[in-house]
Amino acid sequence: MTRPELIEQIKTICVELSGQMVEGAHYIINNADEIPFYSMREIARRANVQPVNLVRLAQKLGLSGYGDLRQQFIDTTPKRPQRDQQSLHRNEASARTLIAEMGKSSGLKAFVDSFFATEQAVVTQARAHLSEEQLENAVELLAHAPKVYVMGRRTAFTPAYTLAYTLQKARPSILLLDGPGGAPEGALDDIRPGDAFVAVTFAPFNRLVHRMAEKAALSGARLIAITDSFAAPISKLAGPLHFVAQSSGRAFPESTLGAIAIANILAALTISKLGEVAERRIRDNERFLVNSGEYLLSGAAKAPRRRKVVDARS
DSSP states (O other), rough: OOHHHHHHHHHHHEEEEEETTHHHHHHHHHHHGGGSSSHHHHHHHTTOHHHEEEEEEEEHTOSSHHHHHHHHHHSOOOOOOHHHHHHTTTTHHHHHHHHHHHSSSSSSSHHHHHHHHHHHHHHHHHTTOOOHHHHHHHHHHHHHOOOOEEEEEGHHHHHHHHHHHHHHHSSSEEEOOTTTTTTGGGGGGOOOOOOOEEEEEOTTOOOHHHHHHHHHHHHHHEEEEEETTTTTHHHHGGGEEEEEOOSSSSSSSSSOOHHHHHHHHHHHHHHHHTTHHHHHHHHHHHHHHHTTTTSSSSSSSOOOOOOOOOTOOO
């Protein structure tokens, strides 16, 4: 049985279910990628259902228990070479899907409504993957690590920049590894034990980001990863500080809304953790920006007065 067939089988029996079994089934359908990686109790916690409902769901499928259901998801998980091959063509597949969906839709409004609904679901699913303990540990690190390095490339650069830019306003020693000169590894020469390295990477997962994360880990830094898959190789380096937000929305080439939402919540919680220290730094930064003329404020700047030209013949 393939993964899509397994999910279709669960969808088929949903009409026979009620209460928390329905909620558990819907969670499994919408979060199939995480089932092989977490225990029944953790999935139940994320789905906000009692674990016994997952057992009953498995039995409705003719299985002896949830362990058998989880094993089926493990057995149908695409192997790494297959996943890599699929992700290498994600841009073409995304474009093809967009073209086909627009062709099938009943007009621009229907397409726009569907687009926003799907993108909102990306953010909702990112929220479902979060735990309080995970957030608290990540925020503690972001607030108190001597230095915080942040890196993301291509589409993953947007959430990486969002996090770095926001944290720079709240605390010192935030370094975005942008590498405009082609040598982003130079900044890691000074990384030390206790520092933090935040890596943002989506399938097929950026080789340079992974190598920089490995270098940071070997230096004793602690890692935070934001990816779009529980099977991301960098998860071995980040451990419990691996945040997952799916990228398969309607945006081309992939949705970054989930990852941006995670970056925003980490930044917001870090500012809250830092308290008045962050508030003072943010206030000073805003004063500097206003005084520098960065903003086009009404009445803040007067147009230069034009000199009156005197005719020499007069």
